[in-house]
Structure formats: structure tokens, C-alpha cells
Amino acid sequence: MASLAFRSVGKTYRIQSGPVQALQDVSFDIADGEFVSIVGPSGCGKSTLLKMCAGLVPRSDGDILVDDRSVTGVQTQMGVAFQDSLLLEWRSVLRNVLLQIESRKLRIEDYEQRARDLLETVGMESFADAYPGQLSGGMKQRVALCRTLVHDPSVLLLDEPFGALDAMTRDQLVLDLGKMWLETRKTAVLVTHSISEAVFLSDRVVVMSGRPGTILDIVSIDIPHPRGIAVRESPQFVEYVTSIGRYFQS
Amino acid sequence: MTAVQQPTPMSDAAQESVGVPARPTFRARAGHGASAFLRRAAKILAIVVVLLLLWKLVTVVFGIRDFLLPPPEQVLEEMWANAAVLWGHTLVTAQEVVVGFLIAAVLGLGCAILMTASQLVARLFYPALVISQAIPKVAIAPLLVVWLGFGQPTIITIVVIIAFFPVAVSGAGGLREVPRDLVMLGNSMGLRGARLFRKIMIPYALGAIFSGLKVGMTLALIGAVVGEFVTGQSGLGYYIQSSSSAFNVAQSFGGIIAIVVLGLVAFKLVELAESLAMPWRREHSAFTASA
């Protein structure tokens, strides 16, 4: 139940050494239930864009609309996965996932089973009682993903949720995410460094330039859902990936 | 049941016989708690005995006369003879330290939280707080006597003033170090204000908070003794001073030993509170502090 709109959004960080322009004139819309990925070189402002969308960082220029209303404060209805897993080392894995519920003053009992199910989906069910200090980077990221999803948010903002994973786990989770999205059709924005992942999951891929980040292209991926693993070998898929990849060859 | 791999729990004897280095190791919670405690106690005892022997050696070799540096057995004898009196003074000092420390901890942490929650308060007070670290707070002890008169309230005030600063500075420093993204994560889940502090910021800063509390506790004892030097009618500082003015050096040394023991106990209590407050550190740090 949510559409997003970016209207000439710009961001300039003011730090001691002077202003840093991270984003410039970013405009695009995301329809309700659409899956959009953002790819672009490191430092082009992708994380910044997500944080502004969630109302966590103020924008410097332009407007961001959620369901046609300007973002002025924190958008707590969203599920945000940060680039770092940001698990709390003093909480067990399960309690880290349930922090989302606790913080929102929802009833923990109502969500514990869902939390465990999510942990199972990402292969972390046997670590429910472990502490983050005992987990690898990829394991932490999987737990963080569960924390992002556990309250069933209406919008997903995912900042490289698979960045620290090995290729095989990553493939599996990408498939799972695709399946889950297809079942629920939530509005989703994914930041990723993997073009093939972006093409595989998305309705559209936003291609951004280096800093200051601007939009180079928005590519519609006309491959019907559901998409199985085999899609990745289709000429159409390969064509999308190579054509987007061309933006990053210098 | 967790699937976390703990290294096979070997007994210490087994470890040594195989020649496996005892540390670093993931230590199981209950594990060898009792034997570790005994080993630590034995170690401390050994250190004490060696120190006493050294002391004795110095007095004999250099032929130091009793009224300058009495031999250890004379000091211990004196302590034993005066045990009840010494214990009474120790309790007085302990009370000042505990009360003063607790007040300083509450005020210091409250101040640290205020400085983190409000930009304005931080801008006004944080620089002053850091600079005030360089000022020897005991210097104002005689002034406090002028303002507040003689007696325990004055001494406790000195303790509070001296112990407050490290608690506030470390606490504020720790709270400032909470990563911005972690705060944003909290915000995105609807955490703000007091709940954000309770669920994320304070637990994150506990390590820094406790290092401030440890310094604060050490300084609290110094504050109490100095306060007793200046205005006490009882307590270990008073005991040492009055013994010294009577040239009873053995008795002074007895007082000093009592202070050392009191200081160790107080410090260990803070450490104990730390490990209770942060069980995840205790259980999951790879390098458990070697005893």
C-alpha cells in the first residue's frame, strides 16, 4: 500500500572540511508493489537516498513523497535494512530480531513464531540463542534481514542486504526474497552492487553515476514473474546485465 | 540448545599436560570457576608474601630504624592489637566512599545522558567538563571545610566532587561513540528519547561507563582519605594522621594497609557489577582476562 516519489532530490553533507555533494537532482517514481533496484559506484549516495526516504536523514533539495505525502519525519511503517548488520551484541539472535517488535510496543508473543520462521528461511534457526559475537559477517547480515522483515512492513528499503554473503547463500537468499516479494507484493527498494541480482529481482533498475549521484538510466526489466534460476541464462537476461554493465566501464 | 561450537571443555590439568596454551579460550560459564578463583587467590597471597619479605629484607639490610620504617611483623602485630579500633575507622571510611561514590555515579551518569540528549547542554558543558579533568579537585577540600564546616557531610561532598568527573566524562564519551547508524536503526523502529537510551545507547556505552566508574571508585577513596586528613574526627585518614603525629609509624602503616585492602575490595565490587551488567562480554569475549 505505498508508492514512493523522488522529485529533484539532492543532498549536500556539510562537514568541517567543506560541503560534500552526495546526490543531485534525483527524480523517479516507484509504484505501489513495485520492486526497484539501485546500482551505482561506491559513494554515489545510494545509502543516503534510502535514509532520506525513511526520513532518517534530512534532504537538502527537492521532495520525497510517500503515498503523495512529503516525508518530514521518520517513516516507521517501513522496514529498513542498513548496510551494516547493526546487531546489538548484548542480545541473542532471536532477541535481536524481536527488537523490532519490542521497539514498536507490539506483543512479542504474537511475533516470536514468525521470527523463528524467518530465521529458518535464512538458515539461522539453530542460532536463535547465539550471540552476535559468535556469528560471521554473513550470518549477522541474514539475522539483520529477518529483523527488517519481522514486523511485516509495507515498504522494504534494503541496503546491500547480501553484501557479506558467499555466492551460494546469496543466490539462495535472492531466490527467497524474490519469492517472498511475489507473495506479498510489497513496495521494495534494493541497493546492490550486483547487476545480475538487480536484474533478477527488479521491475526496474535505476543506474546512478558517481558522486554527486545522478540518474544515468532507468531500465525496465521485461521478464515475467515468477523468475526461476534458469532465467539467468536467457539471452534477454544477459542482454540486460551487459547493457547496464556498460555504464560502469570507463 | 545452540549449535555454537565451543572448544571441547578440557580441564586445566588436561590442557597443561597436552601443552595446549590455556588462553585465549572461549570459557564456558560455570566451567572452572571455582578452581580459577582458588588459583587467583593463591597468586594474590604469593604476591603479598613476597612483598612482605622484600619489606623485611630492606629493613634488615639497610638497618632502618623502627621509628622510620618498622619491620612488617611489628606492623602486623600492631594491627592485630588494634584490630577493633582499626576496623571501626575502616567502616567509617568505607561508608563515606560508598555513599559518595553512589551519589557521584548517579549525578555523573545523569549528566552524561543530558549532555548526549541535548546539543545545547553538550555545547555548554562538555568542554568545561573535559578541561576540569586537569584541575586537582582535592585542592578545594580546605575551602569546603570553610563553607560546610567539619564532619562527614563535608568529606562525602569531597568524595562526590572528585568521583563525579571521571564518571561523567567517560559516560558522555561512551554515549557519543554510539554509531550514527545504530541510532538511525533505533529511530526507524520507532525508538526515541528515553527508550532509545534504554534499549540501545546505554547498553552500547556500558563498557565506557564502567571504566569511568572504576576510576571514580579509586578517586572516591582518595577523596575520602584526603577529606579525613583535612577535617576528619574518624576514618582511616584521621587514623593515619593522628598516628603519624604521635610518631607511631607502625600504626600509620596499619592504616595504610587497611586503605589498600579497602581500595582493592571497592574496585573488585565495581568489576563484579560490570560483569553482572554485561554478561555477554564475560561469556563471549575470546580473550577472557587472564587472572
Ligand SMILES: Nc1ncnc2c1ncn2[C@@H]1O[C@H](COP(=O)(O)OP(=O)(O)OP(=O)(O)O)[C@@H](O)[C@H]1O
Ligand atoms: N554522515 C555523513 N557525513 C558526511 N558525509 C557523508 C555522510 N554520509 C555519507 N556521506 C558522503 O556522502 C556520499 C555518499 O555516501 P553513501 O553512503 O550514500 O554512498 P553509497 O552510494 O551508499 O556508497 P557504498 O556503495 O560504498 O555504500 C559519500 O561521498 C560520503 O562520503
Ligand SMILES: [Mg+2]
Ligand atoms: Mg552505501
